[in-house]
Amino acid sequence: MNLIQWKEKCGLPIVVSLLHVAQVNKYWNKVAESEPLWRNLCRRKWSFCTFSHRCPGAQTWKQYFLKQTRQERWMASAKPENFVYKAAVGNLGILGPMAYLSGSGPTMDEEKSIICTVSSKRMLFAWDVQEGTMIWSSPVQQSSIMHLATLPQMHLAFTVDLKGAIKVWNCRDEDTLATLIMSQACLSLEAFLTKDDPFLMVGTCEGDIYTLTVPELKTVSKVNAFKYRVDLLYCSPDKRWIFASGTHECILPKVFFTECLLRPSEGRTPLSLSLPFSSCCRACWAPRRTNRVTLMFQRDALKKTGFTTLDLTTEGTGGRTFIQAREIASFLLPVHMESPIWMGVSDGNTIVFESGPYLFLVSISGHLLQRFEYHDKTICNLWVDSLHVLTTSVDDSLHVYMWEEEGRYPYLRSCCHLEHIGSDQTPSCYVPKAICDNKSIVCVVSRIRESSILVMYSLNM
Numbered sequence: 049m050n051l052i053q054w055k056e057k058c059g060l061p062i063v064v065s066l067l068h069v070a071q072v073n074k075y076w077n078k079v080a081e082s083e084p085l086w087r088n089l090c091r092r093k094w095s096f097c098t099f100s101h102r103c104p105g106a107q108t109w110k111q112y113f114l115k116q117t118r119q120e121r122w123m124a125s126a127k128p129e130n131f132v133y134k135a136a137v138g139n140l141g142i143l144g145p146m147a148y149l150s151g152s153g154p155t156m157d158e159e160k161s162i163i164c165t166v167s168s169k170r171m172l173f174a175w176d177v178q179e180g181t182m183i184w185s186s187p188v189q190q191s192s193i194m195h196l197a198t199l200p201q202m203h204l205a206f207t208v209d210l211k212g213a214i215k216v217w218n219c220r221d222e223d224t225l226a227t228l229i230m231s232q233a234c235l236s237l238e239a240f241l242t243k244d245d246p247f248l249m250v251g252t253c254e255g256d257i258y259t260l261t262v263p264e265l266k267t268v269s270k271v272n273a274f275k276y277r278v279d280l281l282y283c284s285p286d287k288r289w290i291f292a293s294g295t296h297e298c299i300l301p302k303v304f305f306t307e308c309l310l311r312p313s314e315g316r317t318p319l320s321l322s323l324p325f326s327s328c329c330r331a332c333w334a335p336r337r338t339n340r341v342t343l344m345f346q347r348d349a350l351k352k353t354g355f356t357t358l359d360l361t362t363e364g365t366g367g368r369t370f371i372q373a374r375e376i377a378s379f380l381l382p383v384h385m386e387s388p389i390w391m392g393v394s395d396g397n398t399i400v401f402e403s404g405p406y407l408f409l410v411s412i413s414g415h416l417l418q419r420f421e422y423h424d425k426t427i428c429n430l431w432v433d434s435l436h437v438l439t440t441s442v443d444d445s446l447h448v449y450m451w452e453e454e455g456r457y458p459y460l461r462s463c464c465h466l467e468h469i470g471s472d473q474t475p476s477c478y479v480p481k482a483i484c485d486n487k488s489i490v491c492v493v494s495r496i497r498e499s500s501i502l503v504m505y506s507l508n509m
Contacts (some may be wrong), residue, residue, distance in 0.1 A: 086110040089205030093307040119486035124450045131505040134180025141169035143492045143500035161488040166167045166193045176218040177488040177504045184219045197237040208234040216263045228265040234282040251278025259309045269312040274299050286338035292330045301328045321371035333394030336435035344391045353387045354380040357412040392432025394451050394458040402427035422447045429481040439482045
């Protein structure tokens with residue numbers, strides 16, 4: 049199978065046309081090799097390619113596109129025997145939050161996948177997934193680390209501990225790049241990179257949202273969003289919007305215009321809008337429809353779970369700017385259905401969530417598109433990005449899906465099932481959780497109450 053036939057099989061007609069055109073003559077070859085053209089294709093296909101600069105490690109946007117697509121194809125067709133298995137055991141403590149430090153997002157072109165994990169031993173670890181080895185560890189901290197965020201583009205990790213100490217790490221040196229001691233507990237972190245600068249946003253127990261510079265952790269702005277704690281803090285893929293909410297039943301979620309938080313005007317309240325859906329427990333931005341957000345909420349005494357999808361716009365009237373939210377679709381799950389804990393979205397028209405041992409894919413209006421049953425027991429964790437969906441169960445099995453785009457709605461392709469993550473078949477004491485990129489899958493399993501096992505699967509490409 050040649051490259052053009054492969055692209056046709058992968059359903060990439062625009063790419064196929066470009067590859068055909070490039071063979072006509074020198075002029076059309078030059079047109080088809082255009083950097084802006086391939087950059088736009090990358091932006092359309094992957095939400096993490098949002099800036100004008102080329103992604104690190106790729107010589108051209110075309111080369112990046114083709115290599116990334118090839119890696120997706122390998123992951124989609126992988127079987128359990130195609131993975132190299134590594135396990136980190138020992139005196140690690142209970143491993144909590146984890147995130148890719150490199151190898152995912154805009155840096156997926158790197159050969160190595162590096163992840164960070166937080167330990168109950170009050171330490172932060174960095175791991176080389178392909179080698180299955182720890183490559184760095186922080187000094188023991190004075191207080192337990194509660195939350196973790198990363199900026200893979202800058203190889204930076206951010207932690208906040210139980211006493212409100214925010215720290216920036218490069219995961220190479222023993223000392224932090226910066227430390228900020230907050231006067232109140234921090235419950236949510238969101239790190240993001242704009243076209244100009246990186247920023248860190250922090251939600252606190254008193255309902256405040258702080259915007260901080262990176263890596264200095266200097267305060268850019270502070271706004272009191274709620275009377276209660278800020279549990280959820282998500283930046284839209286284009287960095288234009290910030291979604292904030294708490295799980296308290298009296299809180300109405302808010303959307304902020306990011307620019308007002310990054311460049312506050314003295315005496316002016318940041319532009320925001322309250323959304324009329326209390327008891328919000330999850331929210332996701334659509335990767336490609338960057339002004340579209342889907343909320344999962346609970347309603348009335350029966351705690352029925354519902355979903356609503358909104359499109360956000362700004363409009364100017366009389367010299368003032370307002371945010372408007374237009375409800376696109378909304379629905380409630382049947383009362384008899386076990387309420388999901390996790391959710392994710394793809395293109396803005398579909399929602400994926402778990403219920404018991406099942407995984408459901410529905411349209412934003414509630415129409416059932418797919419139902420999967422690859423786990424014998426309850427799905428206890430669901431992880432979703434713009435390319436992959438991972439489910440883990442209390443029986444320590446893991447299933448990999450990938451988004452496919454054909455027809456009106458994207459659908460999920462079942463790719464690989466890993467039974468009894470690792471070699472030990474003893475059930476977990478804690479909920480197993482997993483993340484992945486196009487080269488690896490990483491899962492935390494805790495089979496005894498004092499320590500975790502970090503299971504790392506690398507695709508043998």
